[in-house]
Amino acid sequence: MMTPLAPTMPPNPAPSETAAARPAQSKTGQTDWPAESLQDLLAQLKQAESEAVANATANTSPKRLVEPAAPDLGKVNVITVMSSKGGVGKSTIAANLAAGLTQLGRSVLVVDLDPQNALIHHLQPQSPRPVEDAASGIANASESASDWRSLCVATAAGPALLPHGLIEENERQAFEQHLDSDRYWLGRHLEAMGLADGAVVILDTPPGPSPYLRQALAITHQAIVVSLPDAASYTALPLAEKLIRSYVGERDDFKGCRYVINQVDRSRQLNRDVSLIMQQTLGERLVGMIHRDQSVSDALAYNRTAVEQEAHGQGFQDLVRFAETLMGQLPCASEGSATL
Ligand SMILES: Nc1ncnc2c1ncn2[C@@H]1O[C@H](COP(=O)(O)OP(=O)(O)OP(=O)(O)O)[C@@H](O)[C@H]1O
Numbered sequence: 001m002m003t004p005l006a007p008t009m010p011p012n013p014a015p016s017e018t019a020a021a022r023p024a025q026s027k028t029g030q031t032d033w034p035a036e037s038l039q040d041l042l043a044q045l046k047q048a049e050s051e052a053v054a055n056a057t058a059n060t061s062p063k064r065l066v067e068p069a070a071p072d073l074g075k076v077n078v079i080t081v082m083s084s085k086g087g088v089g090k091s092t093i094a095a096n097l098a099a100g101l102t103q104l105g106r107s108v109l110v111v112d113l114d115p116q117n118a119l120i121h122h123l124q125p126q127s128p129r130p131v132e133d134a135a136s137g138i139a140n141a142s143e144s145a146s147d148w149r150s151l152c153v154a155t156a157a158g159p160a161l162l163p164h165g166l167i168e169e170n171e172r173q174a175f176e177q178h179l180d181s182d183r184y185w186l187g188r189h190l191e192a193m194g195l196a197d198g199a200v201v202i203l204d205t206p207p208g209p210s211p212y213l214r215q216a217l218a219i220t221h222q223a224i225v226v227s228l229p230d231a232a233s234y235t236a237l238p239l240a241e242k243l244i245r246s247y248v249g250e251r252d253d254f255k256g257c258r259y260v261i262n263q264v265d266r267s268r269q270l271n272r273d274v275s276l277i278m279q280q281t282l283g284e285r286l287v288g289m290i291h292r293d294q295s296v297s298d299a300l301a302y303n304r305t306a307v308e309q310e311a312h313g314q315g316f317q318d319l320v321r322f323a324e325t326l327m328g329q330l331p332c333a334s335e336g337s338a339t340l
């Protein structure tokens, strides 16, 4: 006999109280996966969203209205770089992909959605005021700064960069609550920028579930999951896929996820074996395999990307090839010279 399902959802939860909206990291730094099933989380998210819309509509201030409709980004390609685990090379890959696609003729905007604010150190700002550039960004811009173009930083490698900006802990908490309550905050700001058809937007995210990843996946067309060739990363891959399904929802314009294995060390048997298993499991969805290369991490000290460096190292060459592979899979730009 089937046991009736016990109700798992408290009545009328506030958006910030849902399991999916709770901070993903415990105090010990370990990911706190919600105990609820994915279906329960989706139901909670849906309910929280409709309540957020209802609350915003009830508010008399028009500035606080939440738009339920998905933003229209036209023919812009949005790519999210993500991972279940931290320190796997997301920011390195996002910066190098942005630089590589720029060199191949695409207009690229790279957005740092991680409070670590690290991307500005990968992509050297072309500015006489680099200190101020490092501190200001999308997280500390006033909501009235509706056009994010004024926040864009030109970089030595070519792509335009929207830094996250440096914020205090209490500001981060308030910012994340805001992101939780306004699903299309990022999408609306990008829409307001009026990016050219064919432009590419690359979103760098923190590891694991977060309000930042949720914002990114609400509008992304393609997710790039970065993994190391080790057992822990391999076992975390299904979690990444679950997260994608949960955050993307039902969207026809989402073209699925691709995988990159980073920091491959062929001198290690386990690295070779896990890489092979991933290759066999993922097939064509594995779009890049990047070797561990000391000069890749050294480049960070000089704010350089692979395309700016003399790309002799295997890791640099892999990064350049990865950008070429992805370029071949992107829808064509209507005009090759489209600018942001
Ligand atoms: N192919 C590579 N070879 C050698 N070192 C690498 C390679 N890729 C990344 N690294 C180094 O690994 C470290 C972590 O990289 P990165 O900051 O890009 O990871 P991340 O996934 O963005 O981290 P986080 O989860 O904290 O955002 C950096 O020191 C970087 O230089």
Ligand SMILES: [Mg+2]
Pocket: 090, 091, 092, 114, 116, 118, 204, 205, 206
């Ligand atoms: Mg990072």
